[in-house]
Amino acid sequence: MIRVALAGNPNVGKSVIFNNLTGSRQHVGNWPGKTVEKKEGYASCDGEEFYVVDLPGTYSLTAYSVEELIARDFIVKEKPDVVVIVVDASNIERNLYLVLQVLELGVRAVVALNKIDLARSMGVEINVEELKKLLGIPVVPTVAPRKQGMKELCEKILEVARRGKEAPLPRYGRELEEAVGELEKILSSLELKTYNIRWLAIKLIEGDKAVEKELEKIGGSGKVIEKAKRIRRRLERKYGDPEIYVINERYRIIQDIVSKAVKSARRMTVSDLLDQAFLD
Ligand SMILES: Nc1nc2c(ncn2[C@@H]2O[C@H](COP(=O)(O)OP(=O)(O)O)[C@@H](O)[C@H]2O)c(=O)[nH]1
Ligand SMILES: [Mg+2]
Structure with missing residues (x-):
């Protein structure tokens, strides 16, 4: 059976997407030996059944938190057939940081570009075709609470699982x-x-x-x-610090992607950035 893992920053809509995909066919428990919640379930698309696991929401894939270790260990050791990276389109720059780190693992992946309604209302316009091209993987725009894009997401998951081509690895300086x-x-x-x-x-x-x-x-x-x-x-x-050097290298790629694929009607003000920093 095809095995799918959902990855993403906290609060991007992963749970809504998980529920949309699995409906009532889900099981909630804990990750083995951890107090972190593990949700698993089954979905079906085009008559094909697949297993879905909701990985803990994380901003990064370092070894500094148990959630990050669980997420990356699952991807590295359990090797899901497809990783669906759920991205908050209204906060794409920061979300792309996790996307790059998942791609570094050498996986088959699909981006669910969620909250596009919110992005639009903020005047953020994302060129999906360009984003697809720059990342080298399918990108499906979604509005999870309205179930928009769910069918296409399902189809892309199956397509990527069957085609079996890994995402291109990001190249740094x-x-x-x-x-x-x-x-x-x-x-x-x-x-x-x-x-x-x-x-x-x-x-x-x-x-x-x-x-x-x-x-x-x-x-x-x-x-x-x-x-x-x-x-x-x-x-x-x-x-x-070499770790910060690597982080900066990732952000250079992200800035390049954002400059090519994202148009924002309004620049973030200093107070927006502060609000964002304090909300985390
Ligand atoms: N406007 C908008 N809100 C969304 C969308 N998807 C999820 N949300 C909301 O975002 C919040 C976080 O969603 P949740 O699925 O719990 O996020 P998770 O932390 O990634 O599991 C909830 O209030 C959702 O209703 C979307 O596409 N558009
Ligand atoms: Mg959740």
């Missing part, structure tokens, strides 16, 4: 790509069936403790961990 390449070379000589090697390389450059710990369990990994430390020191001398 030259210097980060070189560092990633150096680590990928060593990583590819290890037995790492579960992981996308490029993702591991990025996480090692960020200094992700959970990834370092997992790697330490694997024979022959000492060399790549050492190499990553040297690369981090090199980047730190030039740019400061």
Whole structure:
């Protein structure tokens, strides 16, 4: 059976979409060993049944919170056939940050561009075709509470699951790509069936403790961990904290996407930005 995971920032409409897809065929429990709620259910589309799991809402996929670890571990280890990334169209710039991180994992993915009604009422216009092209994956505009776009979302999920093509991995600036390449070379000589090697390389450059710990369990990994430390020191001398350096590289791509695919009638004012910061 096709297995689908819903990912997204908190409050983007993931639960409404999950309910639309599964109806009453759902089960609520906890993630194993955690106090975080896990919702699973079954949906059907064009006569085909599929399993859907609602991942915890997160802004990022770091190792700093249990929700983020649950979300990324599910994607990495359980390998769902399709990840549906639910995006709040009225806050697209920030939401794209999670989109890029999901794509870094090397998955088959669909974007549900939700809350387009809200975006429109705020004067935000998104060129869906352009966004699709820039991300390299299907983008389906939705208004979840009105069930708008649900049929198309279902169809795209099945299409992507069947076609089996992974989303293109985001490409960063030259210097980060070189560092990633150096680590990928060593990583590819290890037995790492579960992981996308490029993702591991990025996480090692960020200094992700959970990834370092997992790697330490694997024979022959000492060399790549050492190499990553040297690369981090090199980047730190030039740019400061390597993790922030990687974050900035993601935001450079996001700014490029936004400049090409999003038109906003009104620029965010300083007080809008402050409101947003305090609401989180
Ligand atoms: N205007 C608008 N509101 C939405 C849309 N989708 C969800 N919402 C609202 O956004 C809020 C958060 O939705 P929810 O599904 O709980 O978000 P989750 O945290 O991602 O699971 C709720 O008040 C929903 O009614 C949408 O497409 N348009
Ligand atoms: Mg929810």
